[in-house]
Amino acid sequence: MASAPKSVTIRTYQVGFGDCFLVSFSYGPKSEKHILVDFGSTGFPKRVPKSRMMDIAHDIKKRTNGKLHAVVATHRHRDHISGFATAKGKGTGDVIRSLKPALVVQPWTEDPKLGPKATGPAGKDRVRKLGAGTLKQIAALGLMHEVAQQTLAARNLPRDVRREVQFLGESNIQNRSAVDNLAMMAKNSYVFCGSKSGLEKVLPGVKVSVLGPPTLKQTGTIKKQRSSDPDEFWQFQASVARLAASADGEIPMLFPRHVKSRGPAFPVNARWLVYHARMTRGEQLLQIVRSLDQEMNNTSVILLFQIGKKKLLFPGDAQIENWQFALQQKKYRSLLSSVNLYKVGHHGSRNATPKSLWKLFKNKSERKTSNRLLSLMSTMEGKHGDVHSHTEVPRETLVHELQRNSDLFTTQQLQGKQFFHDTVVTF
Ligand SMILES: [Zn+2]
Secondary structure: OOOOOOEEEEEEEOOOOOOEEEEEEEEEOOEEEEEEEEEOOOOOOOOOOOOHHHHHHHHHHHHOOOOOOEEEOOOOOHHHHHHHOOOOOOOHHHHHHOOOOOEEEEEHHHOHHHOOOOOOOOOHHHHHHHOOOHHHHHHHHHHHHHHHHHHHHOOOOOHHHHHHHHHHHHHHOOOHHHHHHHHHOOEEEEEOOOOOOOHHHHOOOOEEEEEEOOOHHHHHHHHHHOOOOOOHHHHHHHHHHHHHHHHOOOOOOOOOHHHOOOOOOOOHHHHHHHHHHHHHHHHHHHHHHHHHHHHHHOOOOEEEEEEOOEEEEEOOOOOHHHHHHHHOOHHHHHHHHOOOEEEOHHHHOOOOOOHHHHHHOOOOOOOOOOOOOEEEEOOOOOOOOOOOOOOOOOOHHHHHHHHHHOEEEEHHHOOOOOOEEEEEEEO
């Protein structure tokens, strides 16, 4: 086998709203190493057959010849991991497991040794390395699933608020089967900015850098530098941690039963009041689920593959808070400046391609050059946000910029029976 890959083929699957990329490194005829980056969906466009997820699982099996070398699950959202769920040997996750990956890469926040169901001593050294508050942070992430579950049960919300609450709630509810499968199917690597990924052992001749997520210790250094910048993200974390602490092992009822109403016939004059009361409650609820959604996105693993001079960037759904630590460091900024392929963060949403990152990419070009930046976007219109509030996914201005300055492929181009697209990068 050659000591370094000669080309890499990225297969982008049409998973509706979600991510699924099969990255195949070719070392010569019949010599390939396959890495699966995410496999999840929270919804498909109309007319997509129900068998789509299983069709993809079988295609991965066929394309890899029955052997997957590693899996990367960037973060715990359903639209990134639902495909790993098992069903008594008949689920898509069972198919992936049968491909016997040697390694599963996940963020440090997934390490069961740090969780409430710790399988061993957490290891004071590890906690010290990750930063104070690590165990609370893990507990808070766990609590968020309960919050998401309860938001889904919330009733009498105004229609447009309900739509977003449901969308965010759905992606944040726990996917126990997929989480367990990822923990069991192979050796695990729980990574953070600057840590080893373990993928180099699997991929000879490929350098892999982990740019995110930062540990709490790393984030602490940013917080000190940005102490005047009000940071909603961390305020929320603190309040969830407080909730977790006060709950004493019990899940607090954020939306207790007595606030539900069964739609009584209110007198006309009272309807205005009822509507506004619901709107206020809906808005508060939205704020909470939006924050928890962002918090989970910010646990995304950010990976940069380097083969010779070519660089491929897979940032999951990382948002600015996750990116910040890497972006402050010269060595990472210099690596990022020469990226050749960019997996567009968070399905093209407005908060996941920081402008400071986009500015760094020097292979952007309005002309079709031989080295023009390639960008891959997995997304679905009309599922999330709205144009009116500039929160639509994918964000129009970002898509326009991607189209103008890179060779953009989006899964929206995959229709009918076509459910994947191959992008080849040669070295
Ligand atoms: Zn996502």
